Amino acid sequence: MERPYILHMFTPGPQMSPFDVNMAADAGYQILTPYCHVTLEGITGLTQDAIFSRGPKGAARTGLFVGGRDVMLADEMMDHVRKAMVPPFIVSVCADPSGAYTTxxxxxxxxxxxxxxxxxxxxxxxxxxxxxxxxxxxxxxxxxxxxxxxxxxxxxxxxxxxxxxxxxxxxxxxxxxxxxxxxxxxxxxxxxxxxxxxxxxxxxxxxxxxxxxxxxxxxxxxxxxxxxxxxxxxxxxxxxxxxxxxxxxxxxxxxxxxxGNVKYQVQHRLLSRMREAERPVAYGFAEAFATAREVVAEKSR
Known part of the structure; x- marks a missing residue:
């Protein structure tokens, strides 16, 4: 039996955005689990719980998503998430607080x-x-x-x-x-x-x-x-x-x-690529911008 694709979704706010949940499901993640009121101090432990429980092979089917509304805090959380990983227990991660990165x-x-x-x-x-x-x-x-x-x-x-x-x-x-x-x-x-x-x-x-x-x-x-x-x-x-x-x-x-049409395509591509990646990837606003350029160039052809 193949292991399911799991996306752990972290937000410092009181709830995860339904928009992001829908986007992740449409990108092929089978199990979506939101974690609310996540702090900088707590995100390291959550990350390590996610990476160590499935082994290196299971890590390829495990992803992390950082949401919320504060782009400065999201960037700090991304730093904490990446520092919390211990090779070979490394999983893919994407941040898009309030959709701000992709928008x-x-x-x-x-x-x-x-x-x-x-x-x-x-x-x-x-x-x-x-x-x-x-x-x-x-x-x-x-x-x-x-x-x-x-x-x-x-x-x-x-x-x-x-x-x-x-x-x-x-x-x-x-x-x-x-x-x-x-x-x-x-x-x-x-x-x-x-x-x-x-x-x-x-x-x-x-x-x-x-x-x-x-x-x-x-x-x-x-x-x-x-x-x-x-x-x-x-x-x-x-x-x-x-x-x-x-x-x-x-x-x-x-x-x-x-x-918004470009934003939607960018977020879908990032989440899909994260799920499909053979090696761990990390997507922030720089990667979102590179993807947006791809989408806009395709529209112009």
Whole structure:
């Protein structure tokens, strides 16, 4: 009898995301076990319980998933998980807190492709503004953009929050980020006037840029919005838009469902590849971004 594929799913929160459970089941895992209120101190013991109980051969059919909502904590948990493994008892692990890794990867890959459409510049030296950027998706998208050579600002209506998030995220992931206060119309429009790329990454149903705000964004080339709940996070940008000209600007727009389609495929591929891998793998946001680039390139063929 073959051993079943088991995925142990860790979250520091009160429950595991049903979205992630569904995705793991569709990727072929047969037994899904969530562990809630997991701490940094406790994750080492949980990991070692998972790896030592099945032997080296069983390890190939055992996976770990790190969820939650805090991308900084998830990265620390990944470090603890990997340090807890003892060869040859090593299993595959994937992190995607609040879907932020795969969503950010999809958004940045879509943006990069739109920038390169008709040119070869991509994100290098682009000025990127993330509105509502102190949340999980905004922080990881900022890191990915910065790693590609962009100059990145995390926008927040509370200037102190923007500065703190930029500093903490930059220090954790080794990139230079800026904070941009956007609490007043003057502050928001000053930030928009400098932007080549604007990403709306605020909470659902929150508009971060109106038509009047966008009128000052004369350098804007790409606008992306991950909010599918009305009103649109970026005015005039439809959820299904995919490189569609954004009225009143010189930019193209990419909507939430266009990003979401790529995000879904990225998460499915990562979980499927983890289950199918002959040797242990570890997937974080860098691997999610590489996979998102694959998906976007396939769409363009």
């Amino acid at each position: 950010a990867a999809a958004m940045v890959a879509c943006t990069e492709a739109a920038l390169r459409h008709g040119s070869k510049e991509g994100l290098a030296d682009a000025q990127v503004l993330l509105l509502g950027g102190t949340g999980p998706v905004g922080r990881i998208a900022a890191v990915l953009c910065a790693r590609e050579g962009a100059r990145v600002s995390l926008g927040s209506r509370k200037g102190a929050d923007a500065q703190q998030a930029a500093r903490q995220t930059g220090e954790r992931f080794g990139v230079a980020l800026q904070g941009a206060p956007t609490g007043t119309a003057e502050e928001l429009r000053a930030a928009l006037a400098k932007a080549d790329v604007v990403m709306g990454v605020a909470a659902a149903g929150v508009q971060v840029a109106s038509e009047a705000d966008l009128a000052v964004a004369r350098r804007l080339r790409v606008a992306v919005d991950i909010n599918a709940v009305p009103p649109a996070g970026i005015a005039g940008l439809g959820a299904m838009d995919d490189r569609k000209p954004l009225a009143g600007t010189s930019a193209v727009g990419i909507g939430a469902l266009a990003v």
